[in-house]
Amino acid sequence: MVSIRSKVINSIKKDGSVMVKVTPHKHCIVCGKAVEPEEVFCSEECKQKYESARKRQWIPFVIFFVLMIILIAYSFMAV
Numbered sequence: 001m002v003s004i005r006s007k008v009i010n011s012i013k014k015d016g017s018v019m020v021k022v023t024p025h026k027h028c029i030v031c032g033k034a035v036e037p038e039e040v041f042c043s044e045e046c047k048q049k050y051e052s053a054r055k056r057q058w059i060p061f062v063i064f065f066v067l068m069i070i071l072i073a074y075s076f077m078a079v
């Protein structure tokens with residue numbers, strides 16, 4: 001709350017005129033460039049980067065899951 005208020009004050013110049021408002025925008029979740037509010041990526045390249053990164057995120061989970069199954073199966077076999 002306090003930081004928002006101080007930002008508003010900072011955007012007002014000493015002569016009382018308000019500086020140009022920052023147009024509503026978002027930032028590309030890959031590279032951080034400003035994009036349109038309805039956009040998530042600045043370019044097709046960033047979209048593909050994100051998609052491939054998201055796909056790769058699954059790999060450690062799959063490995064972990066497979067290892068758990070192997071461990072559980074092994075513990076059952078050992079009994």
Ligand SMILES: [Zn+2]
Pocket residue numbers: 028029030031032033041042043046
């Ligand atoms: Zn980008």
